[in-house]
Amino acid sequence: MREFITQPWSWWFSGAMIASIMFFLLYFGKSFGFSSNLRTICAAAGLGKKTKFFDFDWKAQRWNLMFLIGAIIGGWIAGQFLSNGEPVAISAATIEDLAKLGISAPEALQPQELFSIEAVFSLKGFLLLSFGGLMVGFGSRYAGGCTSGHAISGLSDLQWPSLVAVIGFFLGGLLMTHFILPLIF
Amino acid sequence: MKYIKFIILGIVFGIVMSKSEAISWYRIQEMFRFQAFHMYGIIGTAVTLGVIGVFLIKKFQVRDFHDNPIQFFPKEKSIFRYLVGGTIFGLGWALSGACPGPMVVNIGYGYFALIVVFFFAIVGTYLYGVVKNKLPH
Numbered sequence: 300m301r302e303f304i305t306q307p308w309s310w311w312f313s314g315a316m317i318a319s320i321m322f323f324l325l326y327f328g329k330s331f332g333f334s335s336n337l338r339t340i341c342a343a344a345g346l347g348k349k350t351k352f353f354d355f356d357w358k359a360q361r362w363n364l365m366f367l368i369g370a371i372i373g374g375w376i377a378g379q380f381l382s383n384g385e386p387v388a389i390s391a392a393t394i395e396d397l398a399k400l401g402i403s404a405p406e407a408l409q410p411q412e413l414f415s416i417e418a419v420f421s422l423k424g425f426l427l428l429s430f431g432g433l434m435v436g437f438g439s440r441y442a443g444g445c446t447s448g449h450a451i452s453g454l455s456d457l458q459w460p461s462l463v464a465v466i467g468f469f470l471g472g473l474l475m476t477h478f479i480l481p482l483i484f
Numbered sequence: 485m486k487y488i489k490f491i492i493l494g495i496v497f498g499i500v501m502s503k504s505e506a507i508s509w510y511r512i513q514e515m516f517r518f519q520a521f522h523m524y525g526i527i528g529t530a531v532t533l534g535v536i537g538v539f540l541i542k543k544f545q546v547r548d549f550h551d552n553p554i555q556f557f558p559k560e561k562s563i564f565r566y567l568v569g570g571t572i573f574g575l576g577w578a579l580s581g582a583c584p585g586p587m588v589v590n591i592g593y594g595y596f597a598l599i600v601v602f603f604f605a606i607v608g609t610y611l612y613g614v615v616k617n618k619l620p621h
Contacts, residue, residue: 310522313504314529320497321530322537327489328548333585337609352613365487367588369494374592376495377502387505393514408508409581409590414597425600431580432587432601434572436608439584441569441619443559446583449570450527453559455534460559460566467570468577469516475578476516 305383321451329362332448334439336360336367400484427483434471442467498589507589509581516578565621576608 321331338353339360347354386405394404402410411418418424439445442464444453450468453461501507504526515523540546541554548554577583580601582590587605590598612619 307505308500308503310504310525311529313500313506314526315533316496316500317526317530318533318537320493320500321534323489323493325541325554326548328550328552328554329490333583334609337584337606338613340606341610341613346610346613350610350613352616353610362487362490365490366494366497369491369496370498370501370585370588371494371592372491373495373498373500374502374507374589375498375594376592377499377589378593381499381503387508387510389510389514390519392519393510393517396517396519397510397513405508405510408502408505408510408593409595410509413509413581414595416597419597419600424597427579428597428600429604431576431582432604433608433611434576435580435583435587435601436576436605436610437612438569438571438573438576438608439605440609440612442566442573443569445573445585446527446577447585449566451530451534454531455538456556457535457538458559460561463563463566464570464573467567467572468574470567471571471574471576472512472516472578473574474571475575476513479575480578 302383304381306385307388317451318455321447321455324366327362330448331452332444333363333367333370334436334445334448336363337436338440339364400480402484438471497585498592501586501589502593507582507586507593512578512581562621565619576605 324331339357342353342355342357384407387408389405398404402412413424413427419428442449444461444464446468449461449464454465505511506523506526511523514520538556542556546554582598582601584605587598587602591602
């Protein structure tokens, strides 16, 4: 049983669980969209005094902040108790491609070159992490949602604006992966 | 106590995202290089079940836990904002290997570098709020 839980979970089980989370949120009268929390945090920080976009009743969004806190706890539980410590089993082709960029093969879940404490405190590492975050935060609000809001909730409701957003997600992701990453690494 | 159910759903989300390895930068790279089915399988399964479920909810006019009808709100019709905003999002997604949910799951998992990414995602959202009215949508 323990081995069953600590090995990586299959794509079909994980996908079904994500759909279930969306349905539970619908049942509770809410909708699945994680990036709204970023706007809520800005509003809770009082930024609505100067910027109208953050001037709304953020307290109505507290349920989503609770979901965020749960997500942190869930990550902690998975890391502490449900992990077998094996490296991520990505394909040999990906390992080879990343080696050309100077990114080592997985030893855990994340590459040391980007997410170690040394990387955070290096100028290049800090800039990469901060620009990555900046674009995710800016882009998700510009597009009106992220992977959960558009790719999962929006596509499930067959909304074409969400399909356009998902096409954009891939356009940006492919550009970064194939054209920009080789320039920065 | 009315919030406990959302904390529990969040915990399940955090565990699923970790155990499916969808929070891994490596998995996102593998996806954008089309070198494995894994991420497509996760998203494809979720969307397939999602489409079926949403269709059934609408067909049978399912009510939520407060006995209100479950509603879906059509998103505002436009192409520019979704395509351009989405592309900016995608650039950041492939660079940091995490969309907003996985950022915080990673922090819980013990990858504290993602605190920087998450902080700047908040800054990015703030910047959007400041320049919103000057941007084409």
